[in-house]
Amino acid sequence: MGTIVCQDCNSTISHFEDEKVSKLYGRCMDCDCNKTELEQ
Numbered sequence: 001m002g003t004i005v006c007q008d009c010n011s012t013i014s015h016f017e018d019e020k021v022s023k024l025y026g027r028c029m030d031c032d033c034n035k036t037e038l039e040q
């Protein structure tokens, strides 16, 4: 099973079917990580 992880907050976004264990990086829908960085 593959896992999609948010590259900003490291939280698991979703899973996808895969023969082997793999990890992809994306960004969660309402990720406040970038927003916080910009505001600071």
Ligand SMILES: [Zn+2]
Pocket: 006, 007, 008, 009, 010, 011, 027, 028, 030, 031, 032, 033
């Ligand atoms: Zn995130």
